Structure formats: structure tokens, C-alpha cells
Amino acid sequence: xxxxxxxxxxxxxxxxCLRLLFPYFWADFVYHTELVRILLKFVSRRRRRPLFFxxxxxxxxxxxxxxxxxxxxxxxxYSFKDADRxxxxxxxxxxxxxxxxxxxxxxxxxxxxxxxIFCWLxxxxxxxxxxxxxxxxxxxxxxxxxxxxxxxxxxxxxxxLQQAVExxxxxxxxxxxxxxxSSELRSSGMKSLRRLAQESSDSAVPPALRANVCFSSPAVYxxxxxxxxxxxxxxxxxxxxxxxxxxxxxxGVTHTxxxxxxxxxxxxxxxxxxxxxxxxxxxxxILRRKFSASQFWDECRTHGVTVIQYIGEVLxxxxxxxxxxxxREHAVRLAIGNGLRPDVWKEFxxxxxxxxxxxxxxxxxxxxxxxxxxxxxxxxxxxSWLHRKLFPYALIQYDTERDEPVRDSRGLCVEVxxxxxxxxxxxxxxxxxxxxxxxxxxxxxxxxxxxxxxxGDVYFNSGDLLxxxxxxxxxxxxxxxxxxRWKGENVATTEVSDIIGTLPFIxxxxxxxxxxxxxxxxxxxxxxxxxxxxxxxxxxxxTHVCRFLPAYARPRFIRIQNSMDVTxxxxxxxxxxxxxxFGPSTASDPMFFMSDSERTYVTLTPDIYQQIIxxxxxx
Numbered sequence: 001x002x003x004x005x006x007x008x009x010x011x012x013x014x015x016x017c018l019r020l021l022f023p024y025f026w027a028d029f030v031y032h033t034e035l036v037r038i039l040l041k042f043v044s045r046r047r048r049r050p051l052f053f054x055x056x057x058x059x060x061x062x063x064x065x066x067x068x069x070x071x072x073x074x075x076x077x078y079s080f081k082d083a084d085r086x087x088x089x090x091x092x093x094x095x096x097x098x099x100x101x102x103x104x105x106x107x108x109x110x111x112x113x114x115x116x117i118f119c120w121l122x123x124x125x126x127x128x129x130x131x132x133x134x135x136x137x138x139x140x141x142x143x144x145x146x147x148x149x150x151x152x153x154x155x156x157x158x159x160x161l162q163q164a165v166e167x168x169x170x171x172x173x174x175x176x177x178x179x180x181x182s183s184e185l186r187s188s189g190m191k192s193l194r195r196l197a198q199e200s201s202d203s204a205v206p207p208a209l210r211a212n213v214c215f216s217s218p219a220v221y222x223x224x225x226x227x228x229x230x231x232x233x234x235x236x237x238x239x240x241x242x243x244x245x246x247x248x249x250x251x252g253v254t255h256t257x258x259x260x261x262x263x264x265x266x267x268x269x270x271x272x273x274x275x276x277x278x279x280x281x282x283x284x285x286i287l288r289r290k291f292s293a294s295q296f297w298d299e300c301r302t303h304g305v306t307v308i309q310y311i312g313e314v315l316x317x318x319x320x321x322x323x324x325x326x327x328r329e330h331a332v333r334l335a336i337g338n339g340l341r342p343d344v345w346k347e348f349x350x351x352x353x354x355x356x357x358x359x360x361x362x363x364x365x366x367x368x369x370x371x372x373x374x375x376x377x378x379x380x381x382x383x384s385w386l387h388r389k390l391f392p393y394a395l396i397q398y399d400t401e402r403d404e405p406v407r408d409s410r411g412l413c414v415e416v417x418x419x420x421x422x423x424x425x426x427x428x429x430x431x432x433x434x435x436x437x438x439x440x441x442x443x444x445x446x447x448x449x450x451x452x453x454x455x456g457d458v459y460f461n462s463g464d465l466l467x468x469x470x471x472x473x474x475x476x477x478x479x480x481x482x483x484x485r486w487k488g489e490n491v492a493t494t495e496v497s498d499i500i501g502t503l504p505f506i507x508x509x510x511x512x513x514x515x516x517x518x519x520x521x522x523x524x525x526x527x528x529x530x531x532x533x534x535x536x537x538x539x540x541x542x543t544h545v546c547r548f549l550p551a552y553a554r555p556r557f558i559r560i561q562n563s564m565d566v567t568x569x570x571x572x573x574x575x576x577x578x579x580x581x582f583g584p585s586t587a588s589d590p591m592f593f594m595s596d597s598e599r600t601y602v603t604l605t606p607d608i609y610q611q612i613i614x615x616x617x618x619x
Contacts (some may be wrong), residue, residue: 012293024374024382024471031373032386038246039390045242050207051214051502054241055124059084059238065255065282071114072303073287078114080282084200086114087121092205093196094122098154100174102127102209105218106154107146108266109133109161109259112289115180115194116265117275119156124219127210131221131438132266138164141231143171148233148438149221154178156193165190181607215239221438222364233438234365240435243278248277251336251358251371253307255282256474258331260293260305262291262314268364269311269337272611282306297352300330301481310337312566313508316344318350320507321484341498342378361476365447367434367460368393368426370474379473380466392431394452394459395422395466400485405449413452421467421477425459434460465492482574484513484522487552491524496555500526500547502543508564510572511555517613526555527577527589536560538601542594556619558592558601559581568588584609 041576045052061070066081066526094100106123108130110116123130131149133142135158142164147154153174157165159181169177169189178193181485219241223231237242253259261274278285286303290591296318300308314592336358340348342568345357355525361380362369368391370381396413405413405423416422428434429447449461465477477483480493485491493511498510507529530536536558545554559582565573580586584604593612602608611617 020257020577027374028384031382032384034250035386035390038250038611042243042246046215046239052242053124053213053238054219054245054276054279055121055210057245061279068255068282069284071287072514073114073116076114083114083118083121085365085592086118086197087125088195088202088205089200090115090118090193091122091125092200092203093193094126094154094178095205097191097196100126100128100154101114102212103129103217104154105129105131105149105152105221106156107133107149107152109135109142109155109157109165110180110266111135111160112157112261112287113158113180114287115158117287117362119180119193120220120275122205125205125210127213128617129218129220132271134223134231134266135161135264138229139168143168145223145231145233146172146175146232148223148440150439151510154205156180158530159183162190172614175250213238215242218438220271222266222271222363227584232443235438236272236364237433237435239433241272244272244276245280247273248283248307248336251334251373253277253281253283253334257281257283257306257334258286258304259283259307259309260286260288260296260300260303261309262288262296263309263311264290265293265403267311267567268566269309270360273336274309291317293321297327297330304331306331306336307336308332310335310340312339315340315348316508319344319347324352327351334358336360338380341501343498343502345377361464361474362464363462364462365434365437366426366462367428367432368424368462372473373399375475376473378475380476381474383472383474390426392429395420396425396452398423398465398480400480400483405479407451410449410455412454418470420466421465423480424462424464424466425452426462427452428458428460432460457489467568482512484524486521487525488514491553496524496526496549496553500528500541500545500555500596503537503544505531505537505540507531510564510574510577512574512578514557514578516582516619518615519619523557523619524553524555525557525559525577525582527559527561527564529561536601538592539599542600545594554594556594557604558594559587560590560592582609 018495062080062084067079069077070080070083071078100106106128108116108119115374120130131152135147137145155174156178159179167178177190179190180194181192182194215238217238218235219238220236221233222236223233259274259278261270263270265271265275286305291314332355334356338360338464357375358371359380360369360371372379372381374382395416397416399406408414417525426432447461449459452459463480465483466474467477467481478494482493483491496511497509500506510527512525514525515522584591592601593604593608595602
């Protein structure tokens with residue numbers, strides 16, 4: 001009887017002790033079990049014959065659930081079977097009108113619309129790779145992005161982008177241009193793909209056309225945002241696409257879910273997570289042309305959305321909308337994305353209810369990712385022995401002044417101790433490959449870091465600074481190019497931006513470093529947009545930065561803008577701001593200078609500017 005009592009006490013107390021000693025034990029167990037399951041499924045698919053690709057998973061869904069809604073767009077509903085037929089029509093039309101051959105590359109320049117997905121499926125059925133152009137680019141950037149893809153001779157564009165294409169038509173003389181338009185086109189040499197598809201058969205495309213596609217074949221080219229120059233085309237192979245299928249499934253998404261895709265399909269988040277994730281799970285996509293904060297929750301309620309995506313500032317935009325009754329009355333249970341600030345994270349949950357937020361870290365071209373499966377505020381993931389064994393990574397010391405890693409006497413990189421910020425690098429292996437950028441060997445080589453832990457090894461240089469705390473949570477700190485050095489100290493722009501963004505009159509802050517003649521390094525400057533109807537409170541700004549930031553990290557110059565210059569996925573552009581500097585004559589925006597003597601921010605006049613340049617005002 002005594003033994004039974006001891007066993008019962010043990011059964012009761014053991015889970016309690018585990019929770020106290022290892023608070024994340026169960027979450028870790030579930031995550032790692034799922035990680036092993038995903039790897040086994042991936043390996044199993046890699047062994048299938050004939051070869052199994054992402055397209056084949058879509059075709060499986062067509063067989064399994066042909067009549068289930070796959071895409072809901074405005075008033076249109078397309079089932080998996082409908083998507084299969086529409087893509088067959090486009091593929092058959094392209095076979096007869098474009099000269100596309102298996103192995104060729106076509107370029108999509110399209111807004112969010114069902115035809116985007118149908119075109120990608122069609123090209124995959126033809127055994128062709130597909131480049132996804134950012135719809136915001138124009139002129140030189142548009143031409144350069146098109147030329148990135150070797151041998152691309154077909155451009156498919158949305159009707160809404162016809163003018164942008166016509167502006168560069170002379171630079172694309174050897175290119176066959178199709179528009180998803182039913183109407184007559186104004187320019188000669190351009191064809192209506194929608195009309196050709198309507199006249200084509202919806203019969204299945206012969207699998208023999210993609211017989212030569214292999215795992216290393218390019219499947220998609222996805223472009224970087226171009227925040228610091230012309231966009232680069234990251235090569236996404238068939239293997240990488242196959243691996244991307246698991247992103248939503250790994251976070252508990254199933255065929256019963258409804259996913260709200262408001263992010264651009266040309267971007268990694270919209271295409272790989274939203275679209276590819278739905279192909280794997282068989283879930284329904286609610287597709288929107290572009291994100292709208294004012295209509296977001298109404299559409300979630302209308303369509304019974306259960307999963308939402310976010311990136312960058314999307315959730316902050318939602319938090320900035322006027323409060324309304326019934327904001328918690330929705331079916332959304334999961335939000336997945338990256339770039340969420342801790343203060344916005346907390347406010348979002350308080351306002352819109354207990355939604356499971358899965359913040360993750362990844363990059364389009366990178367070979368490593370983390371996911372915050374515990375809900376730890378501010379973290380981008382949780383590290384473990386198994387993760388590091390499968391994907392060998394390190395955080396290494398980085399000299400921001402010299403813009404290079406710190407090396408020891410043997411020429412090897414130096415890892416930072418736990419709790420300190422370092423550059424994230426990951427060994428390039430068969431399980432964690434890095435293919436690089438299309439027709440850009442120079443930029444590809446820049447991402448390869450050699451002799452990291454031992455002579456001859458090769459690691460992927462993420463260009464991102466992260467930190468691991470003593471509880472094994474990993475936090476994004478800043479991008480290498482954004483971090484600057486002043487007074488011998490490294491300044492993380494993201495951290496400064498987060499702190500000044502808590503002021504009630506500031507809507508958004510873009511922090512960067514500018515050079516001042518005669519001074520080493522770069523000094524802090526912030527471009528700010530203000531809340532509607534509010535003014536820049538100079539005294540409050542001064543008091544706030546002095547209270548929460550060390551002297552070297554305080555923005556000495558302030559620029560007030562009407563709107564923030566961002567990419568199509570809400571990433572702030574810094575290059576133009578950095579180049580324009582802090583001179584009052586370089587921009588028409590109001591400029592301010594942090595005056596220690598007056599203990600406030602004063603208007604940056606030409607006289608003050610000259611005093612700074614001549615060193616009469618000490619910085």
C-alpha cells in the first residue's frame with residue numbers, strides 16, 4: 001500500500017517538477033518530434049520515383065479534394081480542380097504561342113490575383129522555371145531584374161502593369177510579352193494570355209515535358225527587396241521548394257484551416273509560406289490584392305479566416321487602426337510571420353485576443369531558420385542541440401567598423417559568448433545548401449564565409465546580428481549594414497527604433513547612421529513620421545532618448561517625413577536617407593538637432609549646420 005502511495009505521488013509530482021525545472025520541456029518535445037517527422041517525410045519524398053516535386057503535391061490535392069475551395073478572390077471561388085484546369089489552359093496556350101521549352105525560364109510581373117498562381121502551376125507543368133518580379137519596380141530596376149534570369153525570353157504581366165512594361169518595351173525587344181487581359185492591347189508585339197487560354201484545351205499537360213527536371217533545377221527566382229541597391233534574384237531549387245511545403249504544416253495548419261494571404265505573392269512570405277504551405281496542407285487561401293488595415297478583420301470574419309500572415313509592420317498597422325467593438329470576435333487562432341516588435345506583439349494580443357503568434361527567422365536565400373514555438377515575447381526562435389547538429393550554425397564576433405568578422409591568431413572566426421550579439425553564420429551542407437543569386441557570382445561569393453571553425457570550411461553569411469540568451473531563446477538584433485559605430489560603440493538601429501517608437505506622437509521611426517566630416521564612424525539620425533493630428537514634441541523626445549538610450553546611441557539628428565519610404569513588403573529603405581545626410585539643404589523635410597545645452601531638439605538651421613561642420617559644436 002505504501003509503495004502504491006509513493007507511485008501515485010510520483011505520478012502527480014513528476015509533471016509538476018518537470019514544469020518547474022524545465023518550463024519548456026513539453027513545447028521542446030513537441031517541436032523536436034515534429035522536426036524529426038518533417039525531415040523523415042522530406043527524405044521519403046526525395047526517394048520517390050519518379051521524382052516528386054511541389055507540383056506533384058498540388059496534383060495529389062486535386063485527386064484527394066478536387067471540389068474543395070482552394071482560392072477565394074473577391075467574388076471568385078476556385079476549387080483545386082478549377083485551379084488544375086485553369087493552369088492546364090494557360091500551359092497549353094503557352095506551348096503554342098510562346099516558344100517556351102522545358103528548362104526555359106519565364107518571368108511573372110503580376111499583382112496578387114488567381115492568375116498568378118495559375119501561371120506558376122502552368123509553367124511548372126511545362127518544366128519551366130519562374131522568376132517573380134516585384135510589382136513596385138520600374139525602369140532600370142525592372143529591366144535589370146528581368147535580365148538576371150539567364151535565357152528568360154517570356155514575360156507574363158498583369159493588365160494593371162501594362163504601362164510599366166510599355167515604358168521599357170524597347171529594352172525588351174527580344175522578349176515575348178503576355179498580359180492577363182481579355183481586351184485588345186494597345187501595343188503591337190504583346191499578346192493576351194487570358195484570351196489564348198480561353199481558346200485552349202484544359203486537358204492535362206504531358207508529364208514527359210518535365211522529365212528532365214531534377215532536384216537541383218531552379219524552380220523559382222525570388223528577388224531581394226533592394227533596400228540597399230538593385231534587387232538580386234535568389235535561386236530557389238526544386239529541393240528548397242519541396243522543403244518549403246512544410247512551413248505551415250509544421251505549425252499545426254491542416255486542410256480545415258482558412259489562410260488570409262494579403263502579402264505579395266512575388267515575395268518569400270506570400271509565395272513559399274502562404275501559397276506553398278496551402279498546397280501542402282490542402283487549406284483554403286483567401287487572396288487579397290494588397291493588405292488593408294481597415295478591412296482586415298471584417299474580411300477575416302466574412303471568410304472564417306483561421307490563419308493570418310504578417311511581415312514587418314503589418315500588425316503594427318492593425319494596432320494603429322481606431323478601436324471598434326467586437327475586435328476579438330473572429331476565428332483567427334494563428335499568426336505566422338517575422339519582424340514583429342515586442343511592444344506591438346504585446347499590444348496586438350491585448351487588443352485582438354489570445355492568438356498564437358509564431359514569429360520565425362529566415363531569409364529568402366538563407367540555409368537556416370528558427371521558429372518561436374513557445375510564444376516567448378520578442379524571440380525569433382529557440383535553439384537546441386538537435387537543431388545545431390542538423391544545421392551547424394554559430395554567432396561570431398563582427399567588427400562593424402571594418403565590416404568583417406573578427407578572427408583569431410589562426411585566422412578562424414571567434415564565437416561570441418552566450419548573451420552577446422554576434423553575426424549568424426550557418427555551415428553550407430547537403431541538408432543546408434546555399435545556391436546563391438542568378439548570374440551574380442560576386443554577390444553569391446560575398447555570402448560565403450570561409451575558415452570559420454576550421455580551415456577550409458564554408459558557411460553562409462546571413463548578414464544578420466542575433467543574440468542567444470541563457471534560456472536558449474534567440475533574438476534578432478539588427479542587420480550588419482544597418483548597425484553603425486559611434487564613439488567606439490556599436491549602435492543597433494532596430495533597438496533605437498523600438499525605443500523611440502514608444503513615444504505617443506511617433507507613428508514610425510527609421511534609424512540610421514550618417515557621416516560627419518572630421519569624425520570617425522557614423523552618428524545617429526532618425527527619420528520619423530508622426531501620428532495623424534500630432535506634432536513633434538521636441539522636449540519629450542529629448543527626455544525620452546536621454547532616459548532610455550546611452551549617449552552614443554541617441555539620434556542627434558531628426559528628420560520629419562510625411563510618409564516612410566518602404567519596399568513592397570514594408571521594409572524601410574535607408575540607403576537614400578544615408579546618402580542625403582543631415583544637411584538642412586538636402587531635403588525639404590523639417591530637420592532638428594539634439595542640443596545638449598538647451599536640453600531639447602532645436603531646428604537645424606544652416607548656421608547650426610556650419611557650426612557642426614567646423615567643429616564649433618562638439619558632438
